Amino acid sequence: MITIQNVKYMSDFEAKKAIIDIGKRMYIKGFVAANDGNISCKVGPNTIWATPTGVSKGFMTPDMLVKIDLTNGKVIMGNRKPSSELKMHLRVYEENPEVMAVTHAHPMVATSFAIAGISLDRAVLPEAVVQLGSVPIAHYATPGTQEVPDSIAPYCKTHNGVLLANHGALSWGKDVFEAFYRLESIEYYATILMYIGRIIGQANELSCNQVDDLINIRQKLGISSGGIPPCTLNATNTQDVVSSVPSPKPEVQLAGVTPLVRPGKASEGQDIGCGCTGRVIQPPTAAADTGKTKEEIICEVVKRVTEQISSGNK
Numbered sequence: 001m002i003t004i005q006n007v008k009y010m011s012d013f014e015a016k017k018a019i020i021d022i023g024k025r026m027y028i029k030g031f032v033a034a035n036d037g038n039i040s041c042k043v044g045p046n047t048i049w050a051t052p053t054g055v056s057k058g059f060m061t062p063d064m065l066v067k068i069d070l071t072n073g074k075v076i077m078g079n080r081k082p083s084s085e086l087k088m089h090l091r092v093y094e095e096n097p098e099v100m101a102v103t104h105a106h107p108m109v110a111t112s113f114a115i116a117g118i119s120l121d122r123a124v125l126p127e128a129v130v131q132l133g134s135v136p137i138a139h140y141a142t143p144g145t146q147e148v149p150d151s152i153a154p155y156c157k158t159h160n161g162v163l164l165a166n167h168g169a170l171s172w173g174k175d176v177f178e179a180f181y182r183l184e185s186i187e188y189y190a191t192i193l194m195y196i197g198r199i200i201g202q203a204n205e206l207s208c209n210q211v212d213d214l215i216n217i218r219q220k221l222g223i224s225s226g227g228i229p230p231c232t233l234n235a236t237n238t239q240d241v242v243s244s245v246p247s248p249k250p251e252v253q254l255a256g257v258t259p260l261v262r263p264g265k266a267s268e269g270q271d272i273g274c275g276c277t278g279r280v281i282q283p284p285t286a287a288a289d290t291g292k293t294k295e296e297i298i299c300e301v302v303k304r305v306t307e308q309i310s311s312g313n314k
């Protein structure tokens with residue numbers, strides 16, 4: 001480690017070794033396919049080491065990495081080109097000077113949530129709440145364009161990672177290991193959410209304009225084969241998704257009447273009995289939704305199950 005202006009940074013050697021090590025883990029865990037993903041690590045107030053474009057993260061050697069000047073994004077050491085996704089990394093460092101490393105990959109479950117437009121913000125796992133917090137989805141942006149860094153900018157100071165709509169996951173931390181552990185936690189948390197019932201079953205498909213932009217990029221890369229997939233007319237991934245938890249139904253307020261506060265129920269910003277303030281989400285009661293009593297619903301369920309069993313026995 002080296003200290004510059006009272007801030008500790010990894011040395012060039014340590015940073016390159018760590019990036020290669022994390023790249024192998026990323027590849028072995030199946031977070032990336034082919035040459036996907038990228039990793040960067042700060043080694044001074046204005047310098048980072050980063051992965052180049054066009055190499056598998058599982059098979060990198062120190063000579064492949066590039067040293068970048070954060071002030072202008074130019075390569076100052078190394079003879080390869082940086083990834084076009086480096087713009088995202090530069091933006092995280094710019095928005096949050098405390099960040100020392102950034103990792104990006106396309107882990108399967110988290111990316112599926114990013115495609116479905118479902119943010120990771122269910123309070124179901126203490127580790128996830130403490131170490132990760134909620135993980136919003138930044139709205140869709142064409143990979144490689146300036147829109148991508150713009151889409152993640154609002155979250156760089158307030159969150160530890162973000163899903164990129166129809167793309168993947170991005171995380172950051174005080175060193176390259178913390179950034180990668182957060183990426184691992186994002187995928188772990190997404191997998192738990194999937195197992196507990198969010199078997200996804202929905203997807204925001206790319207719009208025809210978004211597909212057109214990608215076909216243009218493909219042509220510029222000299223790729224003339226591959227066909228064009230069907231697309232939707234209107235883009236459905238243009239909004240950020242900060243919370244996928246359904247809001248409780250609004251209560252009718254009568255003018256001039258003080259609202260009733262029920263036991264166990266707090267309004268926005270009120271102490272909810274744990275010394276904290278926040279939104280309390282009441283589970284919807286079936287009886288309230290259907291207008292039937294609990295006993296009537298149980299009778300109905302027993303009746304239907306009995307009917308199904310007897311029809312299955314015929």
Ligand SMILES: [Zn+2]
Nearest residue numbers: 037085105168
């Ligand atoms: Zn990517």
